[in-house]
Amino acid sequence: MDDDLKQNDAETCRRVLSGDRNAFREIVLRYQKQMLRTASSFLGDAEQAHDAVQEIFIKVFHSLHKFDTNRPFAPWLYSIAMNTLRTSYGRRRRIEFREGIEYDEPAGAAPEAESQNPIDEVIREEQRREVSAAIATLPPTLREVVVLYYIEQLSVSETSEALGITTENVKSRLFRARKILKGKLLPDATDGAVW
Amino acid sequence: MNTERFDTIITRWENGETPSPDDVRALEQACAADVRVARRYGKILPFIRRDAGLESADESPLRPNGAAEPRSQLVEIADLVMESIAESGHLPRRRHRISLPVAAAAVIAIALVGIGAIASTLFFSPTQQPIAHDSPSDTVTVRFSLVAPEAQSVSIVGDFNDWAPGLHVLAEPDSDGVWWIEIPLQRGDTYTYNFLIDDEVWIPDPRAERTIRDPFGTKKSVLNL
Numbered sequence: 216m217d218d219d220l221k222q223n224d225a226e227t228c229r230r231v232l233s234g235d236r237n238a239f240r241e242i243v244l245r246y247q248k249q250m251l252r253t254a255s256s257f258l259g260d261a262e263q264a265h266d267a268v269q270e271i272f273i274k275v276f277h278s279l280h281k282f283d284t285n286r287p288f289a290p291w292l293y294s295i296a297m298n299t300l301r302t303s304y305g306r307r308r309r310i311e312f313r314e315g316i317e318y319d320e321p322a323g324a325a326p327e328a329e330s331q332n333p334i335d336e337v338i339r340e341e342q343r344r345e346v347s348a349a350i351a352t353l354p355p356t357l358r359e360v361v362v363l364y365y366i367e368q369l370s371v372s373e374t375s376e377a378l379g380i381t382t383e384n385v386k387s388r389l390f391r392a393r394k395i396l397k398g399k400l401l402p403d404a405t406d407g408a409v410w
Numbered sequence: 411m412n413t414e415r416f417d418t419i420i421t422r423w424e425n426g427e428t429p430s431p432d433d434v435r436a437l438e439q440a441c442a443a444d445v446r447v448a449r450r451y452g453k454i455l456p457f458i459r460r461d462a463g464l465e466s467a468d469e470s471p472l473r474p475n476g477a478a479e480p481r482s483q484l485v486e487i488a489d490l491v492m493e494s495i496a497e498s499g500h501l502p503r504r505r506h507r508i509s510l511p512v513a514a515a516a517v518i519a520i521a522l523v524g525i526g527a528i529a530s531t532l533f534f535s536p537t538q539q540p541i542a543h544d545s546p547s548d549t550v551t552v553r554f555s556l557v558a559p560e561a562q563s564v565s566i567v568g569d570f571n572d573w574a575p576g577l578h579v580l581a582e583p584d585s586d587g588v589w590w591i592e593i594p595l596q597r598g599d600t601y602t603y604n605f606l607i608d609d610e611v612w613i614p615d616p617r618a619e620r621t622i623r624d625p626f627g628t629k630k631s632v633l634n635l
Contacts, residue, residue: 243488272491277573302577342453346472365460366472390426397424400453
């Protein structure tokens with residue numbers, strides 16, 4: 216993790232803690248893109264992700280006094296994010312169960328891309344949809360490690376810190392997730408040929 | 411094109427072997443050269459790249475939404491968060507700052523929402539000893555309740571849940587409009603908390619042992635265990 220960023224985060228947090236509430240905006244602007252990506256990948260619903268990200272930052276603000284400014288900020292932020300997203304996901308599942316809602320595919324799947332470069336862009340968009348759909352079907356415990364490790368590119372130890380589980384647990388979940396993802400994303404080819 | 415080599419790379423990856431950057435590059439080149447290879451391996455490739463220690467580009471299939479998020483939506487998030495923080499009136503505070511002057515007990519917020527709420531901690535209250543759920547351990551289960559017959563939802567927010575709305579939602583009310591929840595808390599600790607009604611109105615517990623005001627004038631209920 217970038218040392219300058221770590222330094223900046225710590226400094227900004229200290230300013231917030233010493234009463235400069237507006238400094239918190241810097242934290243939001245610095246991390247909102249990552250948070251939105253994480254939330255969208257985990258929840259599979261863009262609108263719900265938008266709301267969840269707000270909730271994450273509000274929670275971070277109210278918990279900031281517990282953050283040790285000598286430690287890196289990002290894993291701590293992700294730990295709050297994942298707790299919030301689990302709750303948000305559970306809430307949605309309860310609503311869906313009560314109202315009998317079913318999705319044929321993840322709600323966050325993007326519409327067909329308007330492509331300028333026909334083949335590349337179409338394939339890329341198609342693949343994005345399929346990858347998102349495959350991640351969205353993982354059980355939440357596997358999905359969260361996939362989102363943090365593969366999408367957010369956190370290290371195994373940062374992922375472990377963010378989720379409050381051991382590194383061995385992270386590795387074991389990644390192992391299981393890989394098996395499932397491979398099954399979903401790589402069509403069977405018995406003869407070793409693509410055509 | 412025979413893809414046996416690539417299938418082998420992927421099988422090894424699936425079984426926990428770290429792919430080599432050379433293998434990944436070979437696969438990338440094959441994908442770039444032939445659309446059929448790209449269709450077959452393109453979706454799994456970014457996962458393999460990551461495990462080989464190569465970073466994902468923004469156009470990677472693993473980055474579906476964030477990279478494309480319109481700037482206006484991102485700015486909106488910051489505005490909404492800052493607005494909400496300002497409305498809540500709280501500032502993250504270190505625990506030792508809890509000893510603030512005790513404030514007067516007016517419950518203005520209750521009048522504003524017209525719910526005529528009364529609230530209490532039942533199994534443990536300022537004048538009572540815990541009468542239930544009290545185990546020999548260091549944990550005490552505290553029952554919080556609030557009469558709010560017109561509320562659509564009530565949750566409790568406090569030090570014990572990082573002031574996060576929605577984590578501790580009170581059970582739906584009985585015929586008397588009493589919402590309640592039981593929360594295990596640490597014996598010997600002091601907690602501050604408030605109720606949150608309809609995700610909008612924060613009110614202190616009117617029957618709390620005492621309330622305090624934070625530096626921004628917001629009242630909080632205090633519970634000593």
